[in-house]
Amino acid sequence: MMTRKNIKRNGLLFLAIFFFLISCKNADQKQKGIIKKEEHTLAILPFTGVDSILLRKIKEGLQSKLSVKITQLPSAILPGHAFYKPRQRYIADSLLSFLGKTNNGRFEKIIGITTKDISTRKDPHENWGIFGLGSCPGEACVISSFRAGRNKVPGKDFFRRMVTLALHEVGHTYGLQHCPVSNCLMKDAEGKMNLDDGDSYCGKCNSYLKGKGILSENNTSEK
Ligand SMILES: [Zn+2]
Numbered sequence: 275m276m277t278r279k280n281i282k283r284n285g286l287l288f289l290a291i292f293f294f295l296i297s298c299k300n301a302d303q304k305q306k307g308i309i310k311k312e313e314h315t316l317a318i319l320p321f322t323g324v325d326s327i328l329l330r331k332i333k334e335g336l337q338s339k340l341s342v343k344i345t346q347l348p349s350a351i352l353p354g355h356a357f358y359k360p361r362q363r364y365i366a367d368s369l370l371s372f373l374g375k376t377n378n379g380r381f382e383k384i385i386g387i388t389t390k391d392i393s394t395r396k397d398p399h400e401n402w403g404i405f406g407l408g409s410c411p412g413e414a415c416v417i418s419s420f421r422a423g424r425n426k427v428p429g430k431d432f433f434r435r436m437v438t439l440a441l442h443e444v445g446h447t448y449g450l451q452h453c454p455v456s457n458c459l460m461k462d463a464e465g466k467m468n469l470d471d472g473d474s475y476c477g478k479c480n481s482y483l484k485g486k487g488i489l490s491e492n493n494t495s496e497k
């Protein structure tokens with residue numbers, strides 16, 4: 275005969291089994307990768323002078339390849355302390371720390387975009403002009419349109435170069451090193467214009483990013 279106490283006890287037992295089953299199901303789903311993967315976030319910060327078309331092209335280009343949530347931040351003035359007067363350039367390394375401070379941990383990664391010339395130390399060169407710089411791995415990267423040939427090549431080529439450059443620097447922040455594959459976008463520029471050599475990650479770089487879960491599902495970049 276069921277007593278009141280029994281009913282209460284059976285009820286608790288039922289609840290315990292119910293939660294046990296639920297937690298098993300979650301573990302199972304996790305194993306099968308059914309549960310939504312951790313969301314990756316990327317902030318785009320345009321420095322003063324970057325026009326809205328360039329910004330949109332870069333944003334669309336990144337979004338078509340990467341499975342990251344992109345947020346566009348309000349534009350910022352280039353920090354004066356990063357300016358290298360003798361060559362009229364901004365030190366990219368200083369821009370990276372500025373970007374890190376501005377981000378303040380809000381987004382997983384942050385990319386700054388500028389139209390001004392940027393540089394870094396590259397031995398034996400004290401001040402070496404570059405397309406972009408990214409911490410590897412790290413939080414911040416910066417790209418410059420100064421050397422990408424705006425008004426020298428057709429607009430569509432200029433925008434493609436800038437997207438390739440953005441993917442290259444973002445790739446560094448996820449830990450991708452320079453790649454020896456000649457048409458991989460992670461190839462080292464080595465002081466030359468290499469932004470026309472390939473606008474995709476090679477198979478190896480592709481699988482690396484896929485493993486990190488930041489490659490878009492419809493990405494068809496294997497070459
Ligand atoms: Zn690089």
Ligand SMILES: [Zn+2]
Nearest residue numbers: 453458476479
């Ligand atoms: Zn590669």
